Amino acid sequence: MSYHFQTINRVKMELNAYMREIKIAEDMGRNDIANMLFENYIQERRLLKQSLKIK
Numbered sequence: 001m002s003y004h005f006q007t008i009n010r011v012k013m014e015l016n017a018y019m020r021e022i023k024i025a026e027d028m029g030r031n032d033i034a035n036m037l038f039e040n041y042i043q044e045r046r047l048l049k050q051s052l053k054i055k
Contacts, residue, residue: 011048014041 018041025034 007048011045
């Protein structure tokens, strides 16, 4: 059970980190980088969710 909570917490931490990076990229006018970061987050979240289902 603790593994599930760790995975959920990791998803939340990753989202927070990505959102900070996306904000920085947008503030710099680099929407291309912001979009790439968001896509990276979506892929990582998908992998984490798959891992959660397996365990």
